[in-house]
Amino acid sequence: MSETVVTDPASIELWHGIEEHLSRFDLIICDLWGVMHDGVTLHKNAGAAIECARRNGVQTIFLSNAPRPREYVRNHLINMGLPKQLTDFVVTSGGLARDEVRNHFSGAKLYHMGPESDSNTIEGLPVSLVNSPDDADVILATDLAFSDLEKHREFLSVARQNDIPFLCANPDRVVHVGDRLYYCAGAVADIYTDMGGDVRWYGKPMKSAFDACLDEVDMPDINKGRVLMIGDSMKTDITGAVGAGLSSLLIAGGIHRHELSNVLNQVDNDAIPSAVFTESFDFDDTIIPTAVAEELKI
Structure with missing residues (x-):
C-alpha cells in the first residue's frame, strides 16, 4: 500500500527540491507559465524536475490556462527545449473551450475576442x-479586445442585453511575460460577470479541468491526496487543487513573488x-497550499 500524504494544517511545508517528496505521489499535474517557463524562456531546473518525477515512476501531465489548442502548446514546449517525451500529456483551457463549442454550439455565430495570433483556437470549429x-x-x-479593461463594459453591453454566453478560454487574470505583467481574458470575464452576464470558465480553478487531466492519463479513480498540483497562482492553481481535493505546491517565484x-x-x-x-494574502484563508518552493527543481 502506497503511503498517504498527511499534512499539518497549522503549517505549510517549505520544499528545497521535489525529489525527496516524490514517494508521496503517483501523479503530478503541472502548470506551465510561471512554473515551467516565463513566456520567453524555459526554466531548465523545472524541466529536470519533471524528468526526475518520470524516472521515479510518477506520472506527469501539464495543465495550462493557455487559450490555445493542446497541440500548439505541446509544440511550443518542444521548441523551447523541453524533451518531447515529457509533452505526451497536455490539457489546455483553450482545448477544453474548443470541446465545448463543438459539443454545444455547432452552427452558431461566434465572436472571437482575441488577437489574430490566437486564431488557431477557433480554427476548424463548426x-x-x-x-x-x-x-x-x-x-x-x-x-x-482593448488594453483598457473598463472599455469592455460598453463593448459587451449589447451581448449582455442579449444574454450571450461568454466562454472564457483563459481564466487567468494576469500573467508575467518576462518581467512584465499583463491582463488576460479572465479579467474581462470578471467584468462580464459583474455586468450579470453568463460566463463559462474553462481551465483552472474549475474542477472539470482537473478531472480532464485524470481522464487524460487514465487515472480517474486515483487517491486525490496522492495527486500533486504544482502552480504559481493562488487564484487558479491552489484554489483549484484545494477544491478538487489534491495536494499542492505553490511556486514562490511566479506571480506572487x-x-x-x-x-x-x-x-x-x-x-x-x-x-x-x-x-x-488578501485571500480566502481556507485556501492554503500543502507546500511552497522558491522554484520547481530536483
Whole structure:
C-alpha cells in the first residue's frame, strides 16, 4: 500500500527540491507559465524536475490556462527545449473551450475576442465567425479586445442585453511575460460577470479541468491526496487543487513573488505558519497550499 500524504494544517511545508517528496505521489499535474517557463524562456531546473518525477515512476501531465489548442502548446514546449517525451500529456483551457463549442454550439455565430495570433483556437470549429459581439450567439475569449479593461463594459453591453454566453478560454487574470505583467481574458470575464452576464470558465480553478487531466492519463479513480498540483497562482492553481481535493505546491517565484518574499523570511524549521501565510494574502484563508518552493527543481 502506497503511503498517504498527511499534512499539518497549522503549517505549510517549505520544499528545497521535489525529489525527496516524490514517494508521496503517483501523479503530478503541472502548470506551465510561471512554473515551467516565463513566456520567453524555459526554466531548465523545472524541466529536470519533471524528468526526475518520470524516472521515479510518477506520472506527469501539464495543465495550462493557455487559450490555445493542446497541440500548439505541446509544440511550443518542444521548441523551447523541453524533451518531447515529457509533452505526451497536455490539457489546455483553450482545448477544453474548443470541446465545448463543438459539443454545444455547432452552427452558431461566434465572436472571437482575441488577437489574430490566437486564431488557431477557433480554427476548424463548426461555427460562423462574426466581427462584433453584438451579432454573436456565443463569445469565445482568448484575450482582451482593448488594453483598457473598463472599455469592455460598453463593448459587451449589447451581448449582455442579449444574454450571450461568454466562454472564457483563459481564466487567468494576469500573467508575467518576462518581467512584465499583463491582463488576460479572465479579467474581462470578471467584468462580464459583474455586468450579470453568463460566463463559462474553462481551465483552472474549475474542477472539470482537473478531472480532464485524470481522464487524460487514465487515472480517474486515483487517491486525490496522492495527486500533486504544482502552480504559481493562488487564484487558479491552489484554489483549484484545494477544491478538487489534491495536494499542492505553490511556486514562490511566479506571480506572487512579492507577497511570498515576506513569507519566506518567516520560515521556521522548513515550515511556514499558516497564519503567517494567510496574513500575507488578501485571500480566502481556507485556501492554503500543502507546500511552497522558491522554484520547481530536483
